[in-house]
Amino acid sequence: MALLFGGVLGLLVYLRPTSVVPPRDPPAAWVPSAAVGAAQAWLEGWERVTYDWRVRELGERSERPDEAVVIAIDDETLAEARQDSRPGVATQPWPRQLVGRMVHRLVQEGALLVLVDLPFTDLSPNACVPPAPAGPSCDDAAFAALLEREPGRALLAFTWEAQGPRVLPPANRLWPYRAKLGVYESSEAAYLRAQAVLAGQRPAFIIPAGSQVEVWGGAMDEADARGLGARLGAPTLILEPRRAADDTYRVGPTELFVALTEVQVEGLEATDLIELRHLEHPVVPLLGGSSGYGASTLLAGRDGRVRAMPHLVSYTVRGKRHILPSLPLAAAMRLAGTRSLRYAEGRLHVGDTYAFPMSRAGISLLRWDAPNVGRGSRGSLARSIRAWNVLLNVFDVEDERPARFENDLEGRTVVLTRTTGESAHLHTTPLGPRTPGGAILGQALANILRSDGITRAAPDLDLLLTVGLAFLGAFLALSLSFLLRSVRGAVLYVGFLVAAMAGYTFGAAYVFVEQRLWVAMAGPLLAMVGAFVATIRYAYGTERQIRDFVHNALGRYVSPDVARLVARDLSLMRPERRQMSVYVCDIEGFTRLSEGLPPEQLVGLFNDYLTEISAVVRATAGQVDKYIGDSVMAFWGAPVRTDRHAHLACEAALKMREVLAERQAPWEKKYGHRLSFRAAVDTGELVVGDLGSELKSHYTVLGDAVGMASRLEAINKVYGTFVLAGDTTAQLASGSYVFRVVDQVRFKGRAQPVRVHELVARRGELTPRMQEQLALHEQALTAYHQRRFAEAHALFERASMEYQDAVATLYTARCARFLVTPPPADWDGVHGVDEVGPTASAA
Structure with a gap:
């Protein structure tokens, strides 16, 4: 069961998706994709729940980062802007030159970088605002000019889509000529010249020329070409x-953007990354050398929650895949002053300054530094500032007034973003349903700057944990199954499982918080519970089989405690030699009784009798061995070992007398007869085990004590006693029970005589009359063995008359015989079995 649950769930954990983007290629034909996909999605859904909980626990122990600050174009900012009379402020979207003035002001206030998370994918629809230059795209030109005033301090965002058909710009055939605009040593310079061509809404061509590259621009005719050259300084x-061949070297806006944005990563192939199908990048007038670019696209999981940041993606241009960075990564590269990226051992190294966890797919799990979304637009960051405050500072400085707001941006990176109530700007994260996208970018940047993040454990480790917990669940279910025999035990049984689950949950959370390592939780816990439940069913079935075996071997009347102990340790059934006590009893006059009762009544009476006898044996931890006609044989000391087997056998004998005495009246009323029995107990070394043939076996005992108990039971009739015991039994149990010596007998086939005792009562239950009788018997027996037969005769006769003592009556007859014919001189008081009485020989 452990292997089944651990293997299946472990395989699902091991084959978990490596990317948040579903693959476009169909799975292999042998994979049952629908079933496996559904199972993986279900398991991964539960895993994400545990992940989100751990993320919030980590956030509880963290401090909100202040390395990044959100400049929020929020609802309050837009409401204030609608009331303002300055040109362009009340319109939406704002003129781009107004955004440029904000960027300039933020840098002046000390911001290291400004990440502009706003869309500039189309030419500005706004008219020019003085003092911007005239022209159809003067707003874009003014924005670009403002960015040029702060070279390297602003980064513009682009977005992308990984699904859907690739969209390629159509080849433009409306330009019949091409004009040569310059020859350049480097591709960077050539692309900057091409940007100027593309900004004029005409095609550009970059054609290799030996070790150099030439830049050409599309022209309608010679006059158009001369005008183009004049505008571009050529x-x-x-x-x-x-x-037609020129289209091979044609550079469109996307090719230009990719050339300006792409990065080289050592140790990582572009084919490992998410391949983009479509880019939405800033318009050509904003593609310059002074600005940086990075992706602001956020990926949500199947449940719509954003948990990770795709820092590296790939885009194919003319058959070659190029690697593009995220906006936070581009910012970190600017701050580190490097373009060098190196991937090694699951971490992306940004120069020698930063190194943070990232998968080979280019995706980094976000380490959130807060347990919930903060007030306003800050998300998990320490601060956010309304964009309106920045705008007022812009206006104050331009009007030569002191800036009214102290935004404290010195040495920090800011993210200028929209955080209005529109759904496109708010995302669901583990922290809450309304996390601003700009705040997520800021958190991702803080992770990089702190070289921090979450690392997901290798699939091998998760597989090992899943299989290991499955075996732990099975082990707990098997080793603790004995607790299921009571309600309290069942609660404790389930409690152990809950404790094990809580222990693993705590361990996984501890590793997550302290080591930033995400180990699988849902798969291992489900494997443990599944194996536990399945093993319970197996254990229940196995225990039932063991219980049936125990009852078949030990008999139906075995004590539940004994059965429970044997079921837990079957080695107790192993054959061995040990000291034990054997009990044998027989109904007095059963033959005569059986001939006088109808079969139905005889069977009913007999079954009632055996039930009472067996119940007493069971109550004293004994084992009913067999029924032989009206005889019952039982033993103590096996299968569960005990040193008090003689005490328990004697206790059983006395209890049987008491129980049968109570049952006499009901039996006589029901069946018309009373029952009396005679019994014997003997102790000795016995072989105990499951003995028998292949067809039938039985857990029983073999040894001299078995035969001796049977012989002692038989000679009860001679002495008129009810319970006789062997000498070893009397010695072991004399501390708790009272015995009297009856005789010394040499049985046929035995060289050594046997001292025979009668079990009288429990110590502490002797009445004064019984004490007097025992004292008189001991005095008479002493005189008897000292050959003072006249004295012994008188004492035994007195005991026989006063106490109706059958043993004394037998000794009275012996003494009378010895008075007539004394025994020989070597007489030792031992009588042979034939001398004891006629029934003794039969035994």
């Missing part, structure tokens, strides 16, 4: 007809 102009 007075010497070469004009050629455009050929």
Whole structure:
């Protein structure tokens, strides 16, 4: 069961998706994709629940980072802007040059970098605002000029989609000529020249020329070409007809953007990353060398929650895949002053400054530094500032007034973003349902700057944990199954499982909080519970089989305590030699009784008798061995070992006398007869075990004490006693029970005589009359063995008359015989079995 649950769930954990983006390629034909996919999704859903809980626990123990600050274009900012009379402020979207003035002001207030998380995918729809230059895209040009004033301090965002068909710009055939605009040594310079061409809404071509590259621009005719050259500062102009082959070197806005944005990563292949199908990048006028670019796209899981940041993605241009960074990663590269990225041992190294966990798919799990979304627009960050405060500072400085707000941005990175109530700007995260996207970018940047993050455990480790907990669940279920025999035990049984689950949960949470390591929780816990429940069923079935075996071997009347102990340790049934006590009893006059009762009544009476006898044996931890006609044989000391077997056998004998005495009246009323029995107990070394043939076996005992108990039971009739005991039994139990010596007998086939005792009563229950009788018997027996037969005769006769003592009556007859014919001189008081009485021989 452990292997089944651990293997199945472990395989699902091991084959977990490595990317948050579903693969486009169909799975292999042999994989039952629908069933496996559904199972993985179900298991991963539960795992995400445990992950979110651990994330919040980690957030409880963290401090909100202040390395990044959100500049929020929130509802209050837009409400204030709608009431303002300055040009362009009340419109939406704002003129881009207004955004540029905000960027400039933020840098002046000490911001290290400004991450502009706003869309600039189309030319600005706003008219120019003085003193911007005139032209159809003067707003974009003014924005670019403002960014040029702060070179390297602003990063613009782009977005992407990983699904859907690839969208390629159509080849433009409306430009029949191409004009040569310059020859450059580096591709970077060539791309900057191409950007100027593309900004004029005409195609650009970058054509290799040996070790150099040439930049050409599309032209309608010679005059158009001369105008283009004049605008771009290329007075010497070469004009050629455009050929179809030129489209191979054509550079569109996307190609230009990719060339300006791409990064090189040592140790990581572009094929390992998410491949993009579509880019939404800033318009050409904003593609310059002074700005940086990074992706602001956030990926949500199947449940719609954002838990990770895709820091590296790939995009294919003319058959070659290029690696593009996220906005936080691009910012970290600027802050570190490097373009060098290296991937090693599950971490992405940004130069020698930062190194943070990242999967080979380019995705980093976010380490949230708060347990919930903060007030306003800060998310898990320490601070957020309304964009309106920044705008007022812009206006104050331009009006030569002191800035009214002290935003405390010195040495920090800011994220300028929209955080209005529109759903596109708010995301569901483990912290809550309304986390601003800009705050998520800020948290991702803080993770990089702190070289921090969450590492997911290797699939091998999760597989090992899943299988290990499955075996732990099975072990607990098997080793503690004995607790299921009571309600309290069942509660304790389940409590052990809950404790084990809580222990693993605590351990997984501790590793997550202290080591930032995400080990699987749902799979291992489900495997443990599944194996536990399945093993309970197995254990229940096995225990039932063992219980049936125990009852078959030991008999139906075995004590539950004994059965429970034997079921827990079957080695108790192993054959061995040990000291034990054997009990044999027989109904007096059963033959005569059986002939006088109808079969139905005889069976009913007999069954009632055996039930009472067996119940007493069971109550004293004994084992009913067998029924032989009206005889019952029982033993103590096996299968559960005890040193008090003689005491228990004697106690059983006395209890049987008491129980049968209570049952005499009901039996006589029901069946018309009374029952009396005679019994014997003997103790000795016996072989005990499951003995028999292949067809039938029985847990029983073999040894001299068995035969001796049977012989002692038989000679009860001679002495008129009810319970006789062997000498060893009397010695072991004399501390708790009272015995009197009856005789010394040499049985046929035995060289050594046997001292025979009668079990009289429990110590402490002797009446004064019984004490007087025992004292008189001992005095008479002493005189008898000292050959003072006249004295012994008188004493035994007195005991026989006063106490109706059958043993004394037998000795009275012996003494009378010895008075007539004395025994020989070597007489030792031992009588042979034939001398004891006629029934003794029969035994």
